[in-house]
Amino acid sequence: MNDTAANENIDAELLEVVKGLAELTWDLKGLNTVAIDLRTIVSYTDYVVICTGTSERHVQALARRLDTAMRESGRPPLGTEGVEHGRWALLDYGDIIVHIFNGEARADYNLERMWLEAPRVEFENQPKDLYGHFEMEQFGG
Known part of the structure; x- marks a missing residue:
């Protein structure tokens, strides 16, 4: 297998991890x-996954469950911050960074606006109510 094919396999595997986190x-x-x-935008990671929890406890539960799933798949975090708050x-996780916000913090930080030019990952089974009670344009959509 040449380097290009190997890199494509790594990229495909990483994309599957990202999609699994979203699901x-x-x-x-x-x-x-x-x-x-x-x-193609930054050098410190390949993908960022962003989601909103409905309460502090929900943010904590999402973070803990996502981290458990990543650890169980052999991908321990390089670091975590803010889970307890x-x-x-x-x-x-190095090549993937996950941000889980409560609604207020997501609106305040609005990370999506930083990367408007970056492509979004397309999901086949994306829930119809993806944007919940928030407006899409609030998050750069």
Whole structure:
């Protein structure tokens, strides 16, 4: 296998992990899940996954469950921040960074606006109510 084919396999595997994280947020009733492909935009990560929890406890539960799933698949985090506070949890896996916000923090930080030019990951089974009670344009959509 040449280097190009190997890189394509790695990219495809990583994209499947990103999609799996998004699907898990939906299963756990996370709102507004967005995955952004940053491979050509920044050097510190390949993808960012952003979702909203409905309360502090929900943010904490989402963060813990996503982290457990990643650890169980052999991908421990490089670092985590904010899980105990429930306003904004950050899970850093190097090539994937996950941000889980409560509604107020998501609106305040509006990370999607930073990467408007970056492609969004398309999901085949995306819930119809993806944007919950938020307006799409609030998050750069």
